[in-house]
Amino acid sequence: EKGGHEYFMLKEIEEQPTALADTLRGHFVDGRIILDEQRLSDQDLRDVDKVFVVACGTAYHSGLVAKYAIEHWTRLPVEVELASEFRYRDPVLDRDTLVVAVSQSGETADTLEAVRHAREQKARVLAVCNTNGAQIPRESDAVLYTHAGPEVGVASTKTFLAQIAAIYLVGLALAQARGTKYPDEVGREFEELCAMPDAVARVLSTVDRVRELGRSLADAKAVLFLGRHVGYPVALEGALKLKELAYMHAEGFAAGELKHGPIALIEESLPVVVVMPSPKGRAVLHAKLLSNISEIQARGARTIVIAEEGDETVRPFADELVEVPAVPTLLQPLVSTVPLQVLAAEIARARGYDVDKPRNLAKSVTVE
Numbered sequence: 514e515k516g517g518h519e520y521f522m523l524k525e526i527e528e529q530p531t532a533l534a535d536t537l538r539g540h541f542v543d544g545r546i547i548l549d550e551q552r553l554s555d556q557d558l559r560d561v562d563k564v565f566v567v568a569c570g571t572a573y574h575s576g577l578v579a580k581y582a583i584e585h586w587t588r589l590p591v592e593v594e595l596a597s598e599f600r601y602r603d604p605v606l607d608r609d610t611l612v613v614a615v616s617q618s619g620e621t622a623d624t625l626e627a628v629r630h631a632r633e634q635k636a637r638v639l640a641v642c643n644t645n646g647a648q649i650p651r652e653s654d655a656v657l658y659t660h661a662g663p664e665v666g667v668a669s670t671k672t673f674l675a676q677i678a679a680i681y682l683v684g685l686a687l688a689q690a691r692g693t694k695y696p697d698e699v700g701r702e703f704e705e706l707c708a709m710p711d712a713v714a715r716v717l718s719t720v721d722r723v724r725e726l727g728r729s730l731a732d733a734k735a736v737l738f739l740g741r742h743v744g745y746p747v748a749l750e751g752a753l754k755l756k757e758l759a760y761m762h763a764e765g766f767a768a769g770e771l772k773h774g775p776i777a778l779i780e781e782s783l784p785v786v787v788v789m790p791s792p793k794g795r796a797v798l799h800a801k802l803l804s805n806i807s808e809i810q811a812r813g814a815r816t817i818v819i820a821e822e823g824d825e826t827v828r829p830f831a832d833e834l835v836e837v838p839a840v841p842t843l844l845q846p847l848v849s850t851v852p853l854q855v856l857a858a859e860i861a862r863a864r865g866y867d868v869d870k871p872r873n874l875a876k877s878v879t880v881e
């Protein structure tokens with residue numbers, strides 16, 4: 514049942530191309546993005562003037578990634594909030610607010626309460642969920658299902674990638690309804706998304722090397738993760754995976770914040786994972802991150818760099834280099850997260866922990 518793998522999580526990591534393809538399938542028909550149980554009309558989507566994404570844990574990170582794409586495509590303000598904070602903070606909501614509730618299980622208590630609160634305030638709620646008929650989709654105005662299949666490993670992997678793809682579809686549906694993108698542009702973005710299962714499959718072909726790298730990190734006291742732009746939520750997700758699986762102190766930072774405190778943590782041989790942007794995308798981001806890596810390397814950190822294939826400029830700063838295929842900037846999280854998942858799982862395994870069932874955690878958190 515583990516498909517020849519030692520643990521479910523590795524099987525589920527390898528299922529990511531399929532999870533992505535299945536989540537995208539059937540959502541572009543006759544030149545238009547279509548959502549699933551679309552109880553929201555095109556007019557409802559046109560009226561949206563603000564988007565909130567509410568979720569917990571890894572699902573929250575998928576929202577952080579999607580914020581960059583939705584704002585870019587739709588010119589709508591997008592706020593991403595931990596469901597447990599949103600609920601108790603009296604957020605400003607009305608019928609023109611779209612609340613996207615993201616939950617693999619569809620049963621997470623905090624996210625469910627956030628949905629209920631949003632609906633009481635007359636906001637429209639769209640659920641992104643991996644579980645048919647769960648409570649959150651039942652209580653939402655509309656649902657878009659991720660088709661990642663059942664996830665057994667407690668740590669979310671394939672559902673994270675599927676969540677990003679699904680929220681991107683919501684972003685494209687909004688752009689289409691609002692006319693902030695021409696239909697052929699929407700079609701092109703969808704096509705680029707459809708190329709991602711192959712790109713992720715290419716990343717998976719390097720898994721053995723990343724596992725080896727993971728084993729070499731098993732004795733580290735802590736690991737830091739740095740990224741900018743869409744690489745920032747990827748850094749947060751890499752750190753979360755490592756905390757929950759390997760019980761290791763791990764933290765993700767926006768690389769631009771280094772100088773504002775975290776650089777004080779850098780010491781001899783501390784592993785620092787850096788998620789590089791493409792050198793062909795935003796050149797300024799790439800240059801800034803290069804300078805961040807050189808600063809931490811100069812202070813003796815062991816740099817582990819996730820970078821685009823063929824990015825030669827990064828080599829001198831990378832003690833370890835993990836290459837991922839070149840993809841459009843907004844889609845980079847779909848490739849750069851994968852080595853971080855493998856790294857966390859392998860470090861945990863090397864430390865002798867049960868990768869599928871980390872201590873103190875449950876797959877679905879039904880208490881607040």
Ligand code: F6R
Nearest residue numbers: 570571572616617618621668669
């Ligand atoms: C981390 C993880 C959790 C969940 C979170 C939300 O690997 O799995 O952080 O992402 O508990 O769960 P759902 O998506 O079911 O609402």
